[in-house]
Amino acid sequence: MKMEHRLAQIMLLLCGPLLVFSAAAQEQSIRPGINRHFEDPDWQQWVNTFERPGREVYDQRHAIVAASKVRPGMTVADIGAGTGLFTRLFASAVKPKGTVYAIDIASTFIDNILRTCREQGLSNVTGIVNTPVDIGLPADSIDLAFMADTYHHFEYPQQTLASIHQALRSEGRVIIIDFRRDPRISSKWVMGHVRSNKAQVIQELQAAGFRLVDDKPLMRTNYFLEFVKSGKEEGE
Numbered sequence: 001m002k003m004e005h006r007l008a009q010i011m012l013l014l015c016g017p018l019l020v021f022s023a024a025a026q027e028q029s030i031r032p033g034i035n036r037h038f039e040d041p042d043w044q045q046w047v048n049t050f051e052r053p054g055r056e057v058y059d060q061r062h063a064i065v066a067a068s069k070v071r072p073g074m075t076v077a078d079i080g081a082g083t084g085l086f087t088r089l090f091a092s093a094v095k096p097k098g099t100v101y102a103i104d105i106a107s108t109f110i111d112n113i114l115r116t117c118r119e120q121g122l123s124n125v126t127g128i129v130n131t132p133v134d135i136g137l138p139a140d141s142i143d144l145a146f147m148a149d150t151y152h153h154f155e156y157p158q159q160t161l162a163s164i165h166q167a168l169r170s171e172g173r174v175i176i177i178d179f180r181r182d183p184r185i186s187s188k189w190v191m192g193h194v195r196s197n198k199a200q201v202i203q204e205l206q207a208a209g210f211r212l213v214d215d216k217p218l219m220r221t222n223y224f225l226e227f228v229k230s231g232k233e234e235g236e
């Protein structure tokens, strides 16, 4: 081996971990405080909020599950699972051999999701209390990363998207449902609470190595986007 190659190899061995650490440390919280209500959440209060008629993603939950093309045997990550509204529906859809990971930064949500799943006889749900920078799944472990009303809660979207990217299998998909941020139709609350509109979210996903394959006109105040890892052609 040439001397300069040997030197480069030694430098990489010595500095590699430092480079990885500094890249991870670079991203600052893009929205400090956005998750303060979820630091010690009251389970019943959030069930009443997330699982109430009149909330568009609740009213459209069955259409959303159908549009997500979840099939028996799949492994699905419900990221930002909240009270488990979609976790439970996906758990039924992937039965008997599929698995759903209910992932949330709030342990109260995960504990109660696992309890309600046990009570309803759903034994194929695994709970993960993750960190705000990483979804906590190994490489190539999921077919679908699903986020309802969660993307705008990511404080560290670049790092979180990188962890989703590595967790997805090669044919894996990402579905993002989030509030439209458009002054013509959005409430004042949405305009203040949600940091980016659909076009910005698409840009962020593209920058993270995902390609948009569908934008379903399913809802009025929320959009439904489907992505695949870059390199995969639509309809393949």
Ligand SMILES: C[S@@+](CC[C@H](N)C(=O)[O-])C[C@H]1O[C@@H](n2cnc3c(N)ncnc32)[C@H](O)[C@@H]1O
Pocket: 035, 038, 050, 057, 079, 080, 081, 082, 083, 084, 085, 086, 103, 104, 105, 106, 109, 130, 131, 132, 133, 134, 147, 148, 149, 150, 153, 154, 155, 160
């Ligand atoms: C508005 S709730 C949506 C809950 C559920 N997806 C639904 O639609 O009913 C957003 C959820 O995202 C969680 N969350 C925020 N940041 C997160 C992150 N980085 N990783 C995983 N979950 C996160 C919050 O704790 C909260 O449960």
